[in-house]
Amino acid sequence: MLYRKNPKNGKELSILGYGCLRFTKKGGVIDQKKAEEEMKAAIENGVNYFDTAYTYHGSEVCLGKFLAKGYRDKVNIATKLPHYYIKTIEDMEKCFEEQLQRLQTDHIEYYLMHMLNDAATWKRLTDLGMEAWIAGKKAEGKIENIGFSFHGATEQFIKIIDAYDWDFCQIQFNYMDEHSQAGLRGLQYAAGKGLPVIIMEPLRGGRLVQGLPESAKRVFEKTTPKRSPAEWGLRWVWNHPEVTVILSGMNEIEQVEENVRIASEAKADSLSKEELDVFEQVKQEINKKIKVPCTGCAYCMPCPQGVDIPGCFSAYNMRYTDGWYAGFKTYFMCTTLRKNQTNASKCVGCGKCEQHCPQSIPIRQKLKEVRQHMEGPVYHVGRFVAKHTRKD
Template sequence: MQYRKFGKTGETVSALGFGCMRLPILNEKSENIDVKRAEEMLNYAYEHGVTYFDTAYVYHRPMHQGISKGFSENVLGNCFQGAKREKIFYATKLPTFVIQSPDEFEKTLHESLTSLKTDRIDFYLAHSLTKQTWDRMIQMGMLEFLQKAKESGKVRHLGFSFHDELPVFKEIVDSFDWEFAQIQYNYLDIRVQAGTEGLHYAASKNLGMVIMEPLRGGKLAVTPTEEVRNIWKKSQYDRSMAQRGLLFVWDDPAVSVVLSGMSTLDQVKENVRSADSAIAGTLSDFERSLYAEARKAYWNRTVVPCTGCEYCLPCPAGVNIPSNLNIVNELAMFGDVTLSKGNYEFQPPSERSENCVQCGVCLTKCPQHIQIPDHLQKLTEQMK
């Protein structure tokens, strides 16, 4: 295991972090964590040098029943009590999208501490900030609450996780004395959300940088299309797709810890092995050019020029149009029907493309002039 400095927190963390959002489950129910298998995976990671464990108030909550507290924190808290707890870092998150009034800040922090069976959270993040949640949280006094939580010792270091565009990211970085930030980043998404520019911007201000979705939620780990396979054949290294994805992110010295949401023990074993060579700046220029080629090949396969602007919403039939069009593109990029079906079914039933009544209201609103009803109809057929 390699270790890296974690920005202005002054801590040193393992280059591989365990993302506890995709623990193994029973009966396909997110809230039914397979505790025995999960503990086996967590303990293996612990014993092989992983020190950073990322969870959240909402991870492994019941799906499609509103947003409630999940069980991921509880599994961690039970697994790492006593001496083990002292050797690891817990990162968990204030559920900004759940909070409805200022008194819920303290309440949710207390619940996280209780579930984790600890008196302090090492890294506490404002979860999933967007322009909308950021503005709402500012008005509600979140920053004052976070500062007080730190002064009280319940929280040691403050950061945020992010899902919006680069200008919003920079605004948030510059608005508070954050010690670290967590962004989505992988070799496909170097210009998506914060992207490479945001990564380097925040790192230049000495924020510790945490990477989430390094394998794009698993899509970069599946067997790729023939075109992409042929690109990787040019590499002198025989690496798995998962290893290639992780090495790309670790290659950047701005990155401190890369979270992987591992869902099997074999994945933990492989990623722990990969983390032995997680040394920044070690990919050759030729290897880097292969990542660029693969990126181009994936993006060239997209079929819908949806920018996610949401002008098409609200749909009179309740369809979440950008989310479904995203699946259309993912299916074209990765060619993996099973994976896309998983994402399709992950959406609340009322938001799936099968609810489209072909009314055409969206056609009048889409600035890209996308033939939305046609794409939704085709997706519905493919997802049967």
């Protein structure tokens, strides 16, 4: 197992982290025995970072039961506060104490604001007293590092980074999201601030493995050295020296073994130009399915109405490259689950964006398509539920 140092405190973290969202379930509940066998194999092979969340049903309890069997001092626990449920300091306290109980521990090494997608939401939390609450928990030794996970556009990510003295952050990053979400620019910005960066969705939830078009699979198959699409994808992320840990939701022993093997070999800046060219070929094959030729350059931004134009187009394209659910989930998280929504239907057709687009995309027309295809009945039901659930 290779390790990279947390630049904030010098501690070594395994470059492979265990994502605890996708434990195998049996009869609707986590298969504890199977999950423990997989987690044990990971720890025995050097994995020391385990990521869960309050809202991952049963995950914190499963992890806590396992770690209580003598493994607690071998790992760093990362879990997340569902700030969207939080209305008062008392809510924070109640949730945090419940998490400690679930995890059977008295402290959390890496604690995150879950899906903190815009600076306005962080402002709401600071107005509630979040900064003082965090300081108190750190002073008590109950929280070692504070961070946030993020789904949104680069500009908002940078604003959040600059809004507080964070200890780490977590972003989605893979070869298809190089210029969407926080993207390469966000990754480099956070690392430039001295933050360890944790990567989620390095394979887009497996869609860059099972969901690849046959033409893209053939590109990998004919390339030497012979590697699976999963190995190619993971190596691409680890090739970036700014990356600290990659999370993988492993739910088979074979996945643990394969990922551990790769994580014992994959070093930063190790891919050759020829290998990097392979990813460009694969992306070309995937992009043949896209609906909008947006490169994510963001020259069209800012929109006077607050529309996240590149984010809307990225999710819309994902609908056709990764499937309806993946596109819808990304669209909803990145435009709607935030204090100031940025969805396509906010467009009033002013046309300012089109004056700056180097791709000459008819942005107004394409945003109408996004609204038509992404904001159907399911979207409106979800938006209604979110509006009445969030504590804004």
